[in-house]
Amino acid sequence: MRTTSSKVRATAVGIVSLLLLASGVGLWTQFVPSESAQHRADPEDQKQVTFGETIYRAHCAACHGPRLEGQPNWRERKPDGKLPAPPHDETGHTWHHADDQLFRLSKLGVKPPLAPKGYESDMPAFGGVLTDQQIWAVLSFIKSKWPDHIRDRQERINEALRQRQAKKGD
Numbered sequence: 001m002r003t004t005s006s007k008v009r010a011t012a013v014g015i016v017s018l019l020l021l022a023s024g025v026g027l028w029t030q031f032v033p034s035e036s037a038q039h040r041a042d043p044e045d046q047k048q049v050t051f052g053e054t055i056y057r058a059h060c061a062a063c064h065g066p067r068l069e070g071q072p073n074w075r076e077r078k079p080d081g082k083l084p085a086p087p088h089d090e091t092g093h094t095w096h097h098a099d100d101q102l103f104r105l106s107k108l109g110v111k112p113p114l115a116p117k118g119y120e121s122d123m124p125a126f127g128g129v130l131t132d133q134q135i136w137a138v139l140s141f142i143k144s145k146w147p148d149h150i151r152d153r154q155e156r157i158n159e160a161l162r163q164r165q166a167k168k169g170d
């Protein structure tokens, strides 16, 4: 079971790396199979949201902004070639990703296996810093800032990922 799924994962990561080279940042995580599809960030859970806000302020706000507004000119690469931190509010592309992908990006950082070898990014991996529960809480807080129509659209992205995973038998 595990062996098969790590093989699948290894293959997927290879394909993903190629795709990313061809298509630019932003889409690849949709193809990375999930370990944690059962988890979800819940913006309706007030306890999670309040807990998540303290984590956001301590660990994310310095780059993603106290109001989730991101860094100035976040669409343009900096002189060092790296991208600034994008907003996490509805003006950014955070909500273009399923919960599970946001979790992985936050835990593993924007680097392999979620980005191709050699991709350089300032987004740290929080895996060694925050627990899974803290990461889900911070995502709950971020989602609580989205208006309803954005939450609905992101929920459709979650649903599409669930269906792809169900098809693969993941």
Ligand code: HEC
Binding pocket: 025, 026, 055, 056, 059, 060, 061, 062, 063, 064, 082, 083, 084, 085, 086, 092, 093, 094, 095, 097, 102, 105, 106, 110, 120, 121, 122, 123, 124, 126, 138, 139
């Ligand atoms: C040191 C600065 C920094 C900190 C601190 C930081 N980030 Fe980031 N984050 C970035 C940058 C830069 C990017 C864009 C990376 C890229 O695309 O190359 C990013 C991207 C992301 C993305 C992907 C968004 C997308 O739409 O592609 C997520 C999710 C994310 N960060 C979550 C978090 C969370 C959650 C925290 C706090 C626990 C956090 N970040 C803290 C700099 C930071």
